[in-house]
Amino acid sequence: MPIFMIGTQRSGSNLLRLMLHQSPDLVAPHPPHILQKMRPLLPLYGDLDDADRFNLLVDDVCRLVETNPVAWRESPFDRPHILQRCKDRSLLSVLAAIYDQHMCDFGARDWVCKSLANVHFLDEIKAHFNGAVRFIYLYRDGRDVALSFQKAVVGEKHIYSIARQWHEDQQVALAFCRDHADAAFRVAYEELTDDPAPVIRGLCDFLGIGFNRDMLAPHSSQEAAATSVAGDLWSNVSRPILQNSQKFRTQMPPESLRIFEAVAGDSLRALGYEPVSGPPAGDGAFSADDIARFEDENRRLKERFMRDNADSADLKNRAPQEEVVQSIRRRAADG
Secondary structure (H helix, E strand, C coil): CCEEEEECCCCCHHHHHHHHHCCCCEECCCCCCHHHHHHHHHHHHCCCCCHHHHHHHHHHHHHHHHCCCCCCCCCCCCHHHHHHHCCCCCHHHHHHHHHHHHHHHHCCCEEEECCHHHHHHHHHHHHHCCCCCEEEEEECCHHHHHHHHHCCCCCCCCHHHHHHHHHHHHHHHHHHHHHCCCCEEEEEHHHHHHCHHHHHHHHHHHHCCCCCHHHHCHHHCHHHHHHHCCCHHHHHHHCCCCCCCCCHHHHCCHHHHHHHHHHHHHHHHHCCCCCCCCCCCCHHHCCHHHHHHHHHHHHHHHHHHHHHCCCHHHHHHHHHHHHHHHHHHHHHHHC
């Protein structure tokens, strides 16, 4: 049964996927973010009932996976074979066909799509698989998530922008878990890192797979080694599990803490994280001028980070996949 992780990046998703990848029943490859990157491009393909247009989509998604910063395979996908695996002419069908092929290559029983941006496609995913799908909602204290984003090559940089995105993601995930409790399993990053064994045992029970003690030592795997050298974001995965929580208490400036909790306090409380700067206020705590100023500063911070702080090797590893996306746009513009 397909397994999709949902939530917000910088929440320990690579740690969890590497733990799951240690199970002989599962394959959990590094995510090429197929839905996140390709869903906005679908209008460029036109009618996918047209065989040529659908074949083009299959080829492009294969190229996206083949240029992933952490490689899935040494040889290209067999396009005709992927086409045969597609059950209908949709992006999700292509995703499933590629993951199914990867699962067969590893001799596994199920696969895990680690892209936490799946949280934005929940209805599509559940409908496509007719409910025969499982979800893992991974969450982490949003204030620590914010600190991590501010140092990462991906994501927003101003505390307001990070808080708003994190809050929106958690609200969607929480509502989905309430409505589909039988299909979703919640994992708190802090519990996973503090005492991983009971968390992983519970998750294995939910997924209907056996517990394997190798799952508690993901840093020793070949997949962890390959991931750690592919980008600065993932350098920690080759080390034993770190307890990496509550940094916001010493590293987040008071004004940033106030802004984050004003925007996302409701989500913090819903997940068991207590605000420390006062009751939640929501976006109503800020005027339209305040928000415009925050958004302008966010744009400047992102530009400055890419100019002054982004790791050149990390950008180089990401460039081939970005070129696939840009080539699709150029092809459409050229007609």
